[in-house]
Amino acid sequence: MRFQLAVLAAKLSSRLIQTLNLGGGTSYPGWIAQRIDHDVLSKLNQQLTRGSIFITGTNGKTTTTTLIRKMLEQSGHGVVHNKTGANLMAGITVSFLRNANLFGTIHKEAAVIETDEGIFPQLCEVIQPELVVVTNFFRDQLDRYGELDKTISYIRLGLTKLPVGSKVLLNADDPMVVGLSGIEGLQYFYFGINDPNMTVDEMHQIAEGKFCPRCGTMLEYQHYYFSHMGDYSCPNCGFHRPQPHFWADEVKLKGLLGSTVQLSSTSEPAQEIRSSLPGLYNIYNLLAAYAAAGIFGVSVAHRAKSIEEFQSVFGRMERIQANGKEAIMALVKNPTGWNEVMRTLFQHQGKYHLFIALNDQIPDGTDVSWIWDADAEQLLACLPSITGFTISGSRAYDMAVRLKYAGLDIPSNAVETDLERAWELAYSKTDPDETLVIVPNYTAMLHLQAHMAKQGFVKPYWEENI
Numbered sequence: 001m002r003f004q005l006a007v008l009a010a011k012l013s014s015r016l017i018q019t020l021n022l023g024g025g026t027s028y029p030g031w032i033a034q035r036i037d038h039d040v041l042s043k044l045n046q047q048l049t050r051g052s053i054f055i056t057g058t059n060g061k062t063t064t065t066t067l068i069r070k071m072l073e074q075s076g077h078g079v080v081h082n083k084t085g086a087n088l089m090a091g092i093t094v095s096f097l098r099n100a101n102l103f104g105t106i107h108k109e110a111a112v113i114e115t116d117e118g119i120f121p122q123l124c125e126v127i128q129p130e131l132v133v134v135t136n137f138f139r140d141q142l143d144r145y146g147e148l149d150k151t152i153s154y155i156r157l158g159l160t161k162l163p164v165g166s167k168v169l170l171n172a173d174d175p176m177v178v179g180l181s182g183i184e185g186l187q188y189f190y191f192g193i194n195d196p197n198m199t200v201d202e203m204h205q206i207a208e209g210k211f212c213p214r215c216g217t218m219l220e221y222q223h224y225y226f227s228h229m230g231d232y233s234c235p236n237c238g239f240h241r242p243q244p245h246f247w248a249d250e251v252k253l254k255g256l257l258g259s260t261v262q263l264s265s266t267s268e269p270a271q272e273i274r275s276s277l278p279g280l281y282n283i284y285n286l287l288a289a290y291a292a293a294g295i296f297g298v299s300v301a302h303r304a305k306s307i308e309e310f311q312s313v314f315g316r317m318e319r320i321q322a323n324g325k326e327a328i329m330a331l332v333k334n335p336t337g338w339n340e341v342m343r344t345l346f347q348h349q350g351k352y353h354l355f356i357a358l359n360d361q362i363p364d365g366t367d368v369s370w371i372w373d374a375d376a377e378q379l380l381a382c383l384p385s386i387t388g389f390t391i392s393g394s395r396a397y398d399m400a401v402r403l404k405y406a407g408l409d410i411p412s413n414a415v416e417t418d419l420e421r422a423w424e425l426a427y428s429k430t431d432p433d434e435t436l437v438i439v440p441n442y443t444a445m446l447h448l449q450a451h452m453a454k455q456g457f458v459k460p461y462w463e464e465n466i
Contacts, residue, residue, distance in 0.1 A: 002036060002037045003037050003039075003040060003043055003104055004102075004103060004104055005036055005037070006032075006033040006034075006036035006037035006040045006104075007033065007040070007097060007100060007102065007103070007104040008102060009029075009032050009033065009036055010029035010030065010032050010033040010093075010094070010097050011029070011097065011102065013025065013028060013029045013032050014029040014094070014097075017029070025094070026084045026086040026091055026094055027086050027088065027090040027091045027094060028090065029090075029094050029097065030089070030090035030091060030092070030093030030094040030097065031090040031093075033093055033097060034089065034090065034093060040093060041089070041092065041093045041096060041126050041127065042126050042127065043104070044093075044096040044097070044100060044104065044106055045096065045111065045126070045127045047105065047106045047108075048080070048106065048108060048109060048110055048111055049109045049110075050077065050109040050110040050130070050296075051110060051111075051129065051130035052080075052110065052111040052112070052113055052127050052129040052130060053068060053110065053111070053112045053113065053129060053130060053131045053132075053133065053292060053296065054113050054115050054120070054123065054124075054127075054129045054131070054132045054133065055068070055112070055113070055114050055115065055132075055133045055135065055288075055292075056114075056115045056116070056117055056120050056132070056133070056134055056135070056155060056158075057117070057133075057134050057135030057136050057137065057155075057171075057177070058117070058135070058136055058137055058138040058151070058334065058336075059135060059136055059138060059281065059333075059334070059336060059337055060135045060136065060281065060282075060284060060285040060288070061087070061114045061115075061135060062085050062114055062313055062314070062316055063277070063282065063285040063286075063312070063313055063316050064114075064133065064135060064285045064286075064288045064289050064292075065081065065082075065083075065112055065113070065114040066081070066083060066310075066313045067285065067286060067289035067290075067306065067307065067310055068112045068133075068289045068292050068293050068296075069081040069083070069112045070306040070309075070310060071289060071290075071293035071298050071302060071303050071306040072109075072110055072112065072293060072296065072298060074298070074302040074303075074305060074306045075293075075297075075298045075299060075302045077108075077109045077110050078099075078107065078108035078109050078110075079108060079109070079110050079111065079112055080095055080096055080098075080099045080106070080108050080110070080111035080112070080113075081095060081111070081112045081113070082094075082095035082113055082114055083095075083313075084314075085114065085314065087113075087114045087115050087116045087119075088116055088119055089119055089122065089123065089126075092113055092115070092123070095111075095113070096111070110296075111127075113127075113129075117151050117154050117155060118151075118154055120154050120155055120157075120158040121154055121157040121158040121161060123158070124158040124159070124161040124162060125161050128161075128162060128163055128166070129162070129166070130166070130167065130296070131166075131167045131168070131169060131292060131295055131296060132158075132159065132162070132166070132167070132168045132169070133169045133288055133291075133292050134155060134168070134169070134170050134171065134177050134180065135171060135177075135284070135285070135288055136171050136174045136177060136229070136284070137151065137152055137174060137176040137177060137209075138227065138334050138335070138336040138337075139334060139335070139370070139373075148176070152176060152179070152180070155180060156180055156183065159180060159183050159186065160183055162186060164185040164186075165185065165186070165187060166185075166186050166187065167186070167187045167189065167295060168180070168181075168186050168187065168188050168189070169189045169190070169191065169288065169291055169292055169295060170188060170189070170190050170191075171190075171191060171192065171229075171284065171288070172190035172191060172192035172241055172242050172243075172244045173192040173193060173225060173229040173230055173231070173241065173284075174209075174228065174229055175209065175212070175213055175219060175228065175232050175239070175241070176209060176213055176228070178190070178213070178239075178241065178242060179213025179214065179239075181242075182214070189245045189246070189291065189295055190242045190243070190244045190245050190246070191244050191245065191246040191247065191284075191287050191288055191290075191291040192241070192244040192246075192247055192248075192287075193225055193229075193247065193248045193249070193251070193280075193283065193284070193287070194244070194247045194248070194249045195248065195249040195250065195251045196223060197251070198225055198251050198280055199223035199224060199225060199230070200224050200225070200226060209227065209228025210228065212234035212236065212237060212239050213239070214234065214237050214239045215234065215236050215237040215239070217234050217235060217236035217237065219232040219233065219234055220232065220233055220234070220235055225280060226280060226281070226336070226339065226340055226343070227336045227339070229284075245265055245266050245291070246263070246264070246265045246266075246287060246290060246291035246294065247263075247264055247265075247287070248261050248262065248263055248264075248283050248287045249261075249262050249264070250262035250272070251280070251283055253278070253279065253280060253344070253347050254278070254347070255278060255344060255345070255347040255348030255349060255350075256278050256317075256328060256344065256345070256348045256350070256435065256437075257276075257278065257348075258274070258275050258276040258277060258278055259274075259275050259277065259278065259279075259282070259283060260272065260273065260274050260275070261273055261275065261283055261286070261287075263286075263287060263290050263304075265291070265294060268294070268300050269300070271300060271304045273286075273304050273307050273308060274308055275307050275308065275310065276310065276311060276312065277310070277312060277317060278317055278344050278348075279317070279340055279341070279343065279344040280340065280343070280344075281337075281340040282317070286307050286310075289303075289306075289307075290303050290307065293306075314449070315329050315330075315331040315440075315445045315449065316330070316331055317329075317330050318458075320452065320457055320458055321457065322427065322436075322452070322455075322457045323457075324432055325427065325430055325432055325434075325436060326435050326436070327427075327430075327435070327436040327437075327438055327457075328435060328436070328437050328438065329438040329440065329445065329448070329449075330344075330437065330438070330439050331440060331441070331442065331445050332439055332440075332441060333364070333365075333441050333442055334370055335370050335371075335373040335374040335375070338371075338374035338375070338376075338439075339374060339375045339378065341439060342375065342376075342378040342379060342382070343378065345379075345382050345385070345437065346378060346381050346382050348385060349385075350385065350434070350435060351385055351386075351387050351431075351433070351434045351435070352385060352386065352387065352430075352434055352435040352436065352437045353386070353387050353388045353389075353390070353426055353429050353430040353434060353435075353436050353437065354379075354386050354388070354389050354390070354437050354439065355389075355390040355391075355392070355422065355423075355426040355436060355437065355438045355439065356389070356390070356391050356392070356399055356403075356439045356440075357391075357392045357393040357396075357419060357422065357438065357439070357440035357441070357444035357445075357448065358371070358391075358392075358393040358394075358395045358396060358398065358399045358440075358441055358444065359393045359394045359395065359440075359441055359442075359443045359444045359447075360394055360395050361394070361443040363442050363443050364441045364442050364443050364444075368395050368398055371398065371399060371402045372402060374402075376402055376403055376405075376406035376408075377406045377407065379403070379406060379408055380406065380407055380408065383408075387429075387430075387431070387434055388414070388429050389403075389408075389410055389411075389414045390414055390416065390422050390425050390426035390429070391403070391410065391414055391415045391416070391422075392415070392416050392417060392418070392419050392422030392423075392444070393417065393419060393422075393440070393441070393444045394417065396415050396416070396417045396422075397415060397417075400414075400415050419444060419447045419448055419451070420447075420451050423448060423451060423452070426438075
C-alpha cells in the first residue's frame with residue numbers, strides 16, 4: 001500500500017509541476033516518493049530482468065550513459081535511463097517512476113543509470129548493479145567535494161558494497177581510476193586508447209594524477225593523450241597501465257565535424273566506425289559505451305550501428321538549428337573539459353563566433369577559480385577561425401579578465417551578464433555561413449536551453465510526465 005501511494009503521489013506531483021510550468025519534475029517527485037516509501041527505488045529496480053548498469057566519474061557520464069542505452073535498445077532491450085542527467089537519488093527514482101504504471105509495475109529489462117559520485121555508495125546499497133563503469137577522475141566542484149581524493153573515496157566505498165563477482169569497467173588510461181582495482185572479489189575490465197598519433201607533448205593537469213595511487217611515487221609516462229590520461233608506470237612499486245580489453249586506435253579527428261575510429265577487443269574483430277561526436281574525449285566516451293554494452297552481451301553490429309547513428313546529447317556538443325544558423329553547445333565544468341573543447345575548436349577548419357557563459361550557482365560550484373587552471377591560452381591559436389566573442393553569465397567579468405590575461409583582446413561590448421540578451425547578441429553577430437559555438441557551464445547551459453526552447457529551436461530537456 002505504501003509503495004503504490006508513493007508511486008501515485010510522485011506521478012500527481014510531476015503532472016502538477018509541468019502543468020504549472022514550474023519545471024520538468026525531474027527530481028522533486030522522486031523526493032516525495034522516497035518520503036512515503038523509503039524503499040521505493042529498490043522495489044522498482046527489483047522488477048528488472050537484466051539488472052542495472054551504473055556510470056560514474058567526473059566527465060563524460062551523460063554521453064556514455066546515453067550511448068549505452070541506445071546500444072541496449074538497438075538489441076531489443078527495454079531500458080530505464082535518467083536521460084535528463086538528474087543523477088542524485090531523487091532524480092534516479094523519477095527515471096524509474098517514468099517507466100512504471102500507476103501500480104508501480106515496470107516492464108523493462110535493464111536500467112542504465114548515470115550517478116553522481118557523491119551518492120554512489122548509497123546507490124550501490126539500494127541497487128546492486130550488474131556492471132559499474134568509471135570514466136575518469138578530474139578535479140571538479142572543489143567547494144562541494146573538496147580535494148579529488150574525497151571523490152575517489154566515494155567510488156571506492158561504493159565498490160566495496162558490491163557482491164563478489166560483480167563486474168567493473170575501468171579507464172585503463174587514468175591511473176587514479178585503475179587504482180580502484182585493488183578491491184578484491186570483483187571482475188575488472190579495462191578500456192583505453194592505443195594510438196600514439198593522438199599523444200601530446202606535455203601534461204596540463206592537476207597534481208594528483210602525476211602520482212602512483214598505490215605508493216605515492218611520481219609516475220613515469222611514455223606518452224599523454226590529455227591531462228593525466230596516457231601510458232604510465234611507477235618506477236617504485238611496479239603499478240602500471242593495464243592492457244585494455246577494449247581499445248581504440250586509428251583515430252582521426254575532424255574538429256566539430258566528428259571523428260572516425262577503429263574499435264577492437266580481445267575477443268572481437270576490429271570495427272572501423274564513423275561518429276558525429278567531436279574531440280578525443282568523446283572517443284573515450286564511445287569506447288566506454290562500446291565496452292560496457294559488449295560486456296552486457298550486445299552484439300558488435302548493434303554497438304557499431306548505435307555509435308554511427310548517435311547524435312550529441314543535451315549540451316554535450318549538441319547541434320542546434322536556429323533560423324538558418326547552426327549553433328553548437330559544449331558544456332564545460334572544469335579545466336580538463338575546457339582544454340579538450342578548445343583542442344577540438346583548434347582542429348576545426350570553419351569560422352565561428354565564440355559565446356562563453358560562466359555562472360557560479362551551487363550546481364556549478366560557487367568557486368570559479370578553476371578558470372585559471374584552464375588553458376585559455378589555447379584560444380590564441382584559434383583566433384584565425386574566431387570571428388568574435390560574447391562573454392556572459394554571473395561571472396562574465398571573471399572570464400573576461402581570464403581571457404585578457406591569456407592575451408586575448410576582448411572588447412567591453414562583448415561582455416553581457418544577462419544570458420538571454422547575450423544569446424541575442426551572439427546570434428546577431430553570427431553570419432549564416434558561420435557557426436555559433438556556445439561554451440557554458442552547467443546552470444548557464446540550462447538557462448540558455450530553456451530560452452532557446454521558448455524560441456522553438458530545441459525541445460525542453462525534461463521528459464514526459466511520469
